[in-house]
Amino acid sequence: MNDFDVTIIGAGLAGLQCARLLGKQGLRVLLVDRKPTLDQSIHTTGIFVRRTLEDFDIPEDCLGPVVRHVDLYSPQHRVLKLESKHNEFRVGRMGRLYQRFLTQCLLSGVEWMPSTSYLDSISFDGHLIVRLKQIDSAPISIKTRFLIGGDGVCSRVAKHLRLDTNREWIVGVENVYEDVVLDGPPRLLCFLHPMLAPGYIAWIAYDGIETHVGVGGYPAHFDPLVALDKFQGSVTDIVDLSGAKVVERRGGRIPVGGVLRNIGNSRGLLIGDAAGAVSPLTAGGLDPCMRLSTLAANVAGKYLATNDADVIKTYSGEQFRSRFTSRIWARRIAAHLRSPVLAELACASLRLPLLNRLAAQVFFARGSFPDVEPRLAPQLKTAER
Numbered sequence: 001m002n003d004f005d006v007t008i009i010g011a012g013l014a015g016l017q018c019a020r021l022l023g024k025q026g027l028r029v030l031l032v033d034r035k036p037t038l039d040q041s042i043h044t045t046g047i048f049v050r051r052t053l054e055d056f057d058i059p060e061d062c063l064g065p066v067v068r069h070v071d072l073y074s075p076q077h078r079v080l081k082l083e084s085k086h087n088e089f090r091v092g093r094m095g096r097l098y099q100r101f102l103t104q105c106l107l108s109g110v111e112w113m114p115s116t117s118y119l120d121s122i123s124f125d126g127h128l129i130v131r132l133k134q135i136d137s138a139p140i141s142i143k144t145r146f147l148i149g150g151d152g153v154c155s156r157v158a159k160h161l162r163l164d165t166n167r168e169w170i171v172g173v174e175n176v177y178e179d180v181v182l183d184g185p186p187r188l189l190c191f192l193h194p195m196l197a198p199g200y201i202a203w204i205a206y207d208g209i210e211t212h213v214g215v216g217g218y219p220a221h222f223d224p225l226v227a228l229d230k231f232q233g234s235v236t237d238i239v240d241l242s243g244a245k246v247v248e249r250r251g252g253r254i255p256v257g258g259v260l261r262n263i264g265n266s267r268g269l270l271i272g273d274a275a276g277a278v279s280p281l282t283a284g285g286l287d288p289c290m291r292l293s294t295l296a297a298n299v300a301g302k303y304l305a306t307n308d309a310d311v312i313k314t315y316s317g318e319q320f321r322s323r324f325t326s327r328i329w330a331r332r333i334a335a336h337l338r339s340p341v342l343a344e345l346a347c348a349s350l351r352l353p354l355l356n357r358l359a360a361q362v363f364f365a366r367g368s369f370p371d372v373e374p375r376l377a378p379q380l381k382t383a384e385r
Contacts, residue, residue, distance in 0.1 A: 002142045004111070007130055008149030009118045009126035012290045013039055013094075014272025016101035017147060020295035023108030027304065030142065031105060032132060035381045036115045038102055038349045039095030040088070043056055043252035044285065045174060045205055045212045049187070050364075052287040053090060062097035063090040064207035069187035074347035075194075075340040077237070084364045089188065091207045091285070115279050121147055121160050128267060147268035150293075153253040155274035160265050164260035164317070170200050170283060172215025173224040173251035175232075181240040182206050188363075189238070191231070192343045198222050199335045200283060202231045204239060211244070216254065216283065218335065224251065228285055254283045256331055257326045258293075264315035266298070270295045276290065281327040281334070282362065334350050 008015045011033035019031045025337035031281060035041055043054050048058060067089040070082040106112060117130040128147050149157025158165045170243045182204075189204040196202050198221035205212040213235075215227045232241060253273075259277040263269055271277070295315065303311040321328075337343060350359045 003029075004028045004144045006030070006146045006300060007032065007128075007142065007144040008147060008148045008150055009033075010152060010274070011098070011102065011112075011114075011210070012043075012150060012152075012272060012289075013098070013101075013286060014274075014277070014293045015148070015150035016098060016105060017293040018271055018297045019110050020101055020108055021294060021300060023105055024043075025297070025301045026109075027301065029105075029108075029110045030113060030144070031102075031110050032113045032116045032118060034115070034117050036135075038098035038114075042094050042098075042248070042250050043213040044094060044250070045099075045172075045203075045214065046094040047205060047286065048090050048092055048150055048279045049284065050086055050088050050286055052290055053087075054306045056290050058092070059097065059100055061091050062095065062100060064091055064209055065186050067186045067188060067205075067207055069185055071187055071189045071240075072347065072350070072359065073189065073294060075192045075343050076344055078344075078346065078347060080350055080359065083361050084360075086364070088364055091205055091210060094295075095208075100209070118151060118156055120156070123267060127277035145304060147193065147212060148296060148300065149268065149274045150271045152275055153255050154272045155270060157268065158270055158274055161265060161270075163265065163268075163270055164276075166257060166260065166273075167253045168257035169219075169253045170216050171219045171224050171251070171253055172200075172283075173216055173249070174203075174212050175228070175246050176248040176250065177211040177213065177241065177244040178209075178247050180206065180211035181242045182203065182211065183240075192342050192347055193231075193296055194223070194338045196227045196231050196234070198338065199336065202227075204235070206239075211239070212250075213239075213241070213252075214297040221338075229346040254278060255282050255284065256283055257315040258328050259288070259320040261321065263317045264296075264312050264336075266303075266309060266312055269296055269300065269312075269315055279327060280324055280331040285353060331350050 003025040066087040186207040191202040198217040200216040278285035
């Protein structure tokens with residue numbers, strides 16, 4: 001039976017970030033994912049915010065052009081234009097980035113197991129026995145000292161480790177286009193429309209090269225594919241998609257209940273969407289993903305070196321949830337905003353000076369996720385080299 005220090009289930013951005021940092025610590029790491037290759041079935045739009053770009057070494061060729069403009073549209077397409085003096089966003093070329101991070105994992109000695117599903121795990125003699133299933137093969141078992149779940153919103157790892165699980169999420173779906181005709185600079189276009197995107201927004205993310213057109217909302221209140229078709233038909237006055245080529249369709253669940261409270265114990269821990277590491281208000285997850293995964297790698301490495309249970313106590317969602325109180329309440333309000341009339345009034349109110357500044361704060365503030373350790377941010381790039 002193969003023996004590992006750490007087994008990570010899920011090779012999204014969270015799993016890859018955690019694996020490459022643990023591999024650099026010299027640990028025996030197994031990285032598992034259901035997909036045969038990482039450039040297919042991507043779920044995220046991949047918008048990196050300024051704070052992430054400043055604190056982490058994201059390869060330049062894995063990023064699109066800089067975006068500094070946000071256009072916020074009401075249901076009647078009245079637009080509020082916001083502009084930052086900073087380089088606020090860049091849309092990641094996520095397939096390329098995943099492959100780059102995987103290469104770094106392999107160079108650090110991480111063992112890669114694609115086309116493999118996680119079945120379950122049990123504790124035995126101070127280790128975990130993890131059962132895995134590869135395509136067209138019988139289940140296999142491996143032994144690991146520590147198990148990390150980066151396996152998405154409805155995490156099986158969380159259930160088997162008896163950690164918290166997500167109870168609230170929205171569903172998003174988008175088309176990725178090339179050759180879109182859209183006047184003006186690269187920008188994010190966000191549309192408030194409770195019928196097409198109940199509890200969230202519809203969006204167009206245009207960086208001059210790729211254009212992502214999508215909708216998101218609570219699954220009990222809309223059909224995402226039907227809503228996407230209606231949304232694309234409703235924005236012909238804003239963007240011309242008639243001659244554009246769809247190169248990819250993305251979609252998936254996005255947790256919006258905030259970071260879960262119980263995300264780690266002596267057997268393992270959760271990262272990324274499995275830990276609820278997504279902003280409850282904006283549903284932005286890449287910055288929380290990178291920060292929490294970095295903390296997870298530090299905590300796991302230290303715990304395995306010392307076997308000190310107090311180390312695991314530092315990996316608790318409780319320390320983050322207080323920072324998200326206002327966003328969790330804003331999420332609850334958004335969940336109950338079902339009237340286009342009220343949405344129109346809400347958009348109109350954002351033209352008032354005070355609320356206009358609040359809108360700019362939502363899109364351009366650097367507080368998307370708290371620092372996960374004291375003075376961690378200045379050390380992040382150094383830790384990754």
